Amino acid sequence: MKRTGRNRQEIAAGLAWAAIGLGAIAIAANYAFGTIIRMGPGFVPILLGALLAVFGVIAAWQGRREPEVSLDLRWRPFAFIIGGIVVWVLLIDHVGFVPSTVALVAISAQAERDVTWLETFLLAAGMTLVGYLIFIRGIGIPIAAFGS
Structure with a gap:
């Protein structure tokens, strides 16, 4: 498979989202998690933080294979x-x-x-x-x- 380069913006954005997700998990770690039936105050922030971290890592990983693009700021x-x-x-x-x-x-x-x-x-x-x-x-x- 031919390597096309690295998209540093995509990698940085993905890692930033992953860091925000991990931060949410760290903040909510002291809250009671609960169960799916009886959710505690930490349930939603921890799950959303985990999803954000996972999708951030996926975006950063995909950025390894994407070509560098110019930033079009609107x-x-x-x-x-x-x-x-x-x-x-x-x-x-x-x-x-x-x-x-x-x-x-x-x-x-x-x-x-x-x-x-x-x-x-x-x-x-x-x-x-x-x-x-x-x-x-x-x-x-x-x-x-x-x-x-």
């Missing part, structure tokens, strides 16, 4: 996605889960230039409904759906 997606998250954090306590999630999705969807308002509306409605059903109705997180 600021629009970065700005709109981070902006949507910031708006959600600022709004959630004042207007509730539903309006803040709609704002998050509507702002983040603008990261792509060719997204239509209909697609944005349908995505915001679907994501908000699913989030409401999972987090407020299903899990019972005490967040107001509308207003504080």
Whole structure:
């Protein structure tokens, strides 16, 4: 098999994700793990940290065989996605889960230039409904759906 080179960016990113996963495991190691039926506070962080570490190592391993690529940094997606998250954090306590999630999705969807308002509306409605059903109705997180 012909070796094409090493993609140092891919290797570094994979190792960074693996380190973050191992960090999550280290932080959650002092929490009770529990069982699948009765999960303790360490169950989810440890499992997610392990998955992150495994996928990070896989990404780094695959980077050994990928050719080096130039970094194409696009600021629009970065700005709109981070902006949507910031708006959600600022709004959630004042207007509730539903309006803040709609704002998050509507702002983040603008990261792509060719997204239509209909697609944005349908995505915001679907994501908000699913989030409401999972987090407020299903899990019972005490967040107001509308207003504080």
